Amino acid sequence: MFDRLDHFVHRSCIAIAVTGGVGLLVATVITCVSIILKLVRRGMENIDWTPDVLTWVRPILGEEELVQYGVALALFAALPYVMYAKGHITVDLFANAFGPRLNRVLDLISDAILATLAYLLFTRQWTLLFSSARGDDPLWFTALISGNWAEIADRLRDRQESQILGLKLWPTYLVAELLTALFLIVAVFCVMRSLRALAAPQ
Amino acid sequence: MTDFQLGLLGFPALLILIFVRVPVAAALFTVGLIGTYLVEGNMRLMDSQLKTFTYGQFTSYSLSIIPLFLLMSEFATRGGMSRSLFNAANAWLGHRKGGLAMAAVGASAGFGAVCGSSLATASSMGKVALPELKRAGYSGALSTGALAAGGTLGILIPPSVVLVVYSILAEQNIEKLFIAAFIPGLIAMIGYMITIAIYARVAPDSATRGPRQSYPDRLRALRPVWPVLLIFALVIGGIYTGAFSPTAAAAVGVMGTALVAFANRSLDWPALRDSLLATGRTSGMIFFIVVGASVFNSFLSSAQVPQTMADLFATTDLDPWLILAGMLLLYLVLGTVMDSLAMIFLTVPIFIPIVTQLDFGLTPEEIGIWFGILILMAAEVGLITPPVGLNLFVINAMSKDVPIGQTYKGILPFVASDIFRIVILAAFPAISLWLVRLLG
Amino acid sequence: QDVTLKVHHFMAETSGLHADMLVPFKESIEAASEGRIAIELYASMSLGGRPGDLYDQAADGAVDVILTLPGYTAGRFNRTEVFELPFLMDDTVAGSMAFWDLVEAELQEEEYDETQILSAWVHSRGHLHSEEPIYTLEDLAGKEMRGPTRVVTDLLGELGATPVGMPLPLIPENLSKGVISGAALPWEITPSIRLAELVTNHTVIEEGPALYTATFILAMNRDVYDDMPDDLREILDAQTGKLMSEFAGSVMRNRDQVGRDAAAGNTFIELDEDELVRWVDAAGPVYDRWIDRAEDEGFDGSAAIDQAQDLIEANR
Ligand code: NA
Ligand code: NA
Numbered sequence: 001m002f003d004r005l006d007h008f009v010h011r012s013c014i015a016i017a018v019t020g021g022v023g024l025l026v027a028t029v030i031t032c033v034s035i036i037l038k039l040v041r042r043g044m045e046n047i048d049w050t051p052d053v054l055t056w057v058r059p060i061l062g063e064e065e066l067v068q069y070g071v072a073l074a075l076f077a078a079l080p081y082v083m084y085a086k087g088h089i090t091v092d093l094f095a096n097a098f099g100p101r102l103n104r105v106l107d108l109i110s111d112a113i114l115a116t117l118a119y120l121l122f123t124r125q126w127t128l129l130f131s132s133a134r135g136d137d138p139l140w141f142t143a144l145i146s147g148n149w150a151e152i153a154d155r156l157r158d159r160q161e162s163q164i165l166g167l168k169l170w171p172t173y174l175v176a177e178l179l180t181a182l183f184l185i186v187a188v189f190c191v192m193r194s195l196r197a198l199a200a201p202q
Numbered sequence: 203m204t205d206f207q208l209g210l211l212g213f214p215a216l217l218i219l220i221f222v223r224v225p226v227a228a229a230l231f232t233v234g235l236i237g238t239y240l241v242e243g244n245m246r247l248m249d250s251q252l253k254t255f256t257y258g259q260f261t262s263y264s265l266s267i268i269p270l271f272l273l274m275s276e277f278a279t280r281g282g283m284s285r286s287l288f289n290a291a292n293a294w295l296g297h298r299k300g301g302l303a304m305a306a307v308g309a310s311a312g313f314g315a316v317c318g319s320s321l322a323t324a325s326s327m328g329k330v331a332l333p334e335l336k337r338a339g340y341s342g343a344l345s346t347g348a349l350a351a352g353g354t355l356g357i358l359i360p361p362s363v364v365l366v367v368y369s370i371l372a373e374q375n376i377e378k379l380f381i382a383a384f385i386p387g388l389i390a391m392i393g394y395m396i397t398i399a400i401y402a403r404v405a406p407d408s409a410t411r412g413p414r415q416s417y418p419d420r421l422r423a424l425r426p427v428w429p430v431l432l433i434f435a436l437v438i439g440g441i442y443t444g445a446f447s448p449t450a451a452a453a454v455g456v457m458g459t460a461l462v463a464f465a466n467r468s469l470d471w472p473a474l475r476d477s478l479l480a481t482g483r484t485s486g487m488i489f490f491i492v493v494g495a496s497v498f499n500s501f502l503s504s505a506q507v508p509q510t511m512a513d514l515f516a517t518t519d520l521d522p523w524l525i526l527a528g529m530l531l532l533y534l535v536l537g538t539v540m541d542s543l544a545m546i547f548l549t550v551p552i553f554i555p556i557v558t559q560l561d562f563g564l565t566p567e568e569i570g571i572w573f574g575i576l577i578l579m580a581a582e583v584g585l586i587t588p589p590v591g592l593n594l595f596v597i598n599a600m601s602k603d604v605p606i607g608q609t610y611k612g613i614l615p616f617v618a619s620d621i622f623r624i625v626i627l628a629a630f631p632a633i634s635l636w637l638v639r640l641l642g
Numbered sequence: 643q644d645v646t647l648k649v650h651h652f653m654a655e656t657s658g659l660h661a662d663m664l665v666p667f668k669e670s671i672e673a674a675s676e677g678r679i680a681i682e683l684y685a686s687m688s689l690g691g692r693p694g695d696l697y698d699q700a701a702d703g704a705v706d707v708i709l710t711l712p713g714y715t716a717g718r719f720n721r722t723e724v725f726e727l728p729f730l731m732d733d734t735v736a737g738s739m740a741f742w743d744l745v746e747a748e749l750q751e752e753e754y755d756e757t758q759i760l761s762a763w764v765h766s767r768g769h770l771h772s773e774e775p776i777y778t779l780e781d782l783a784g785k786e787m788r789g790p791t792r793v794v795t796d797l798l799g800e801l802g803a804t805p806v807g808m809p810l811p812l813i814p815e816n817l818s819k820g821v822i823s824g825a826a827l828p829w830e831i832t833p834s835i836r837l838a839e840l841v842t843n844h845t846v847i848e849e850g851p852a853l854y855t856a857t858f859i860l861a862m863n864r865d866v867y868d869d870m871p872d873d874l875r876e877i878l879d880a881q882t883g884k885l886m887s888e889f890a891g892s893v894m895r896n897r898d899q900v901g902r903d904a905a906a907g908n909t910f911i912e913l914d915e916d917e918l919v920r921w922v923d924a925a926g927p928v929y930d931r932w933i934d935r936a937e938d939e940g941f942d943g944s945a946a947i948d949q950a951q952d953l954i955e956a957n958r
Pocket of ligand 2: 537586592
């Protein structure tokens with residue numbers, strides 16, 4: 001049972017990380033296309049030949065913003081996989097001195113700390129997306145169970161945009177928050193995994 | 203207890219957590235968050251760190267360069283470049299005593315020109331060179347030592363992920379740092395080759411001599427190396443001439459290495475998937491440390507630690523060179539047991555305000571660049587000093603028949619060469635700054 | 643002391659706003675309250691985050707007071723943007739006081755309801771600084787130009803340039819490498835990034851309405867403000883508000899000369915009359931777009947523009 005769950009979590013983490021990694025490829029392609037257009041433009045200007053039909057030959061507008069979001073997608077999508085694969089650097093200087101049982105306890109503590117961090121990040125990043133209750137506002141959760149969609153929509157922080165392209169930022173917050181939620185779920189799974197390892201016969 | 207004392211207590215707390223095997227990133231977060239809470243007396247600054255720091259660092263355009271350089275390193279590893287570099291270096295050096303090991307070091311330097319990471323350089327060169335060294339009769343100690351040391355050239359020769367991290371923490375110009383690292387990186391390569399020559403003389407059984415190749419053969423061996431040179435020229439040249447920003451240059455590097463790997467038929471879908479996964483794993487790890495470190499540094503600032511420390515050092519009569527020596531020594535000592543990136547994250551925000559105001563007869567900007575090169579070198583030694591050195595582990599794991607003790611023994615001459623180089627570079631800032639001044 | 647206020651911002655300690663405004667502010671408040679109010683200044687984002695996070699840091703109470711550009715959070719402070727429209731502001735001090743009046747009368751409750759605004763001002767006249775001379779719109783075509791906020795990057799786009807958004811500290815290296823061809827900046831800030839050594843041409847509009855400006859606010863957490871003892875809040879009120887806004891405007895304007903002097907050896911380009919008309923015409927779509935956006939946001943953009951102009955006139 002646990003093995004099947006473990007297999008499923010493993011495959012899912014890989015799928016998420018690789019899908020997010022496509023953001024890096026997109027960033028690469030956009031940058032390279034933009035550079036080529038820019039160099040061609042400069043070349044055209046140097047020979048004083050800039051026909052009107054070729055006005056689109058110029059760097060991609062807001063290229064930096066697209067690169068930022070592509071890379072950020074890859075990074076958020078990597079968090080569950082790094083968690084699952086024990087990818088976070090540890091210093092194992094005393095690992096041999098500690099002995100197997102203490103090491104398993106320490107593994108459990110590390111996973112618990114990471115799960116706590118994932119929980120804190122998830123709950124705090126939430127306020128990037130929805131403003132927190134002020135004064136006598138109902139709590140978000142209360143609004144949700146009472147089906148108060150007007151209140152929820154009102155709380156959505158949907159005003160902020162990127163500077164050049166005017167892209168709404170809330171969808172990026174939403175994606176970041178969803179991937180942080182997956183990070184939290186995987187971290188909880190890892191705590192379970194460490195507990196099992198600790199309980200297993202030596 | 204004053205806020206400042208509380209801030210100072212953050213360091214031992216962090217070390218304790220790290221030594222009981224809490225991941226470095228998690229330790230930074232934990233101490234930073236709890237420390238911020240204690241200094242502020244409420245959770246509001248802590249909540250704000252958790253709310254915005256991750257999104258902010260993950261979407262930073264200047265940090266985007268790190269995953270891109272890592273992806274470039276993945277493609278370079280798969281693109282068969284390590285093999286052609288090794289063959290070319292061997293054609294020129296193989297006939298010397300210890301020449302094959304020198305070739306491995308030379309090829310590592312070449313590989314470092316298109317790879318920003320030390321581990322990737324060590325492992326991809328190790329894959330190619332270790333079997334050849336074994337077949338040629340080199341001792342396990344020398345071959346693993348040379349490759350572990352050669353791997354550090356991946357970050358010593360630009361592009362370098364460690365320098366990117368330093369440039370962001372210390373707010374220094376990344377182009378100038380890359381330029382400055384060039385000569386010290388070449389000195390490192392030459393130093394390792396001399397070390398091998400001496401090693402082979404002192405312990406003649408540990409190395410052999412290959413056949414001498416004709417000059418037409420040597421030139422022929424250079425031919426497959428051109429993509430490496432072209433990509434290096436595009437990336438570093440592009441950054442320097444302003445054809446594109448550093449982040450854009452990294453994207454160009456990704457594209458270049460991808461095309462080479464694709465042309466060699468080594469970039470199919472599984473390879474692409476593995477490259478993306480490995481990049482995600484390493485950059486996710488690094489960025490989680492970046493965020494943890496920014497939480498920790500925010501805590502230190504709120505406890506006024508950097509300011510107070512800088513004021514403290516400004517009023518002491520200690521010789522600036524003594525302070526610098528103390529800092530470098532600290533890196534060497536910490537480096538035996540700690541991760542180099544973690545060391546840089548912990549120390550640079552404290553050290554930079556202190557060193558840039560010391561009197562070395564240089565401008566603050568020059569100090570920032572020179573100090574960056576010294577830190578790069580000192581932190582890089584940590585990758586190869588026993589007992590905890592990541593390159594040692596990677597290379598040793600690839601040569602199953604060599605006990606770790608042999609690798610520890612084989613690396614010591616290279617560590618000595620590193621320390622010698624650091625002393626030289628510290629004593630003569632002009633070595634690091636010459637090219638910057640010339641081109642700037 | 644009874645109250646400690648942490649002030650967080652993104653500028654260097656050597657900048658005009660830190661050295662000539664915040665430090666005197668700290669000293670006068672601490673003196674007037676006889677030490678019962680202590681002010682701690684945190685420059686260069688040392689408490690963490692990006693410049694765009696500052697406003698929320700004050701709103702959430704992570705810090706007590708922040709100094710920022712509302713324009714760093716595009717889309718959030720749409721009514722404020724009226725003062726950033728091209729060829730609108732023609733006097734830094736009057737513009738600063740006008741912006742304060744609008745904040746006090748309307749924006750405090752509408753846009754800045756999450757904080758208490760202590761003062762509000764605009765920076766001095768914005769100009770274009772570039773390596774290649776810019777005499778005409780054609781000279782600007784296709785050039786990568788850096789702008790601080792949405793309205794300014796929009797304007798640069800309409801003038802024919804390729805706009806790039808970029809934080810102030812990154813300007814020098816990107817200019818020296820040719821990644822950008824120039825930047826839109828007021829004189830006041832140019833010495834802090836040694837701009838005069840990086841470019842040789844300055845296209846300036848010194849008469850009549852300025853090419854552009856950007857707005858600044860000093861904002862305080864509301865709960866911290868409300869919870870201050872009455873007598874201390876009075877001391878704070880007396881030193882901030884319109885008085886401080888006017889002072890900030892004059893600090894910005896007075897430091898212009900330092901920047902101009904530093905660039906004395908460079909070429910200063912003034913647009914001739916016909917060319918200036920072309921620039922003003924080219925900026926038209928920025929107004930149209932802004933008015934459309936105002937309609938989406940539920941306010942009358944044209945009326946807001948008239949109101950801003952009237953306020954500047956009234957404060958002259
Ligand atoms: Na490198
Ligand atoms: Na080490």
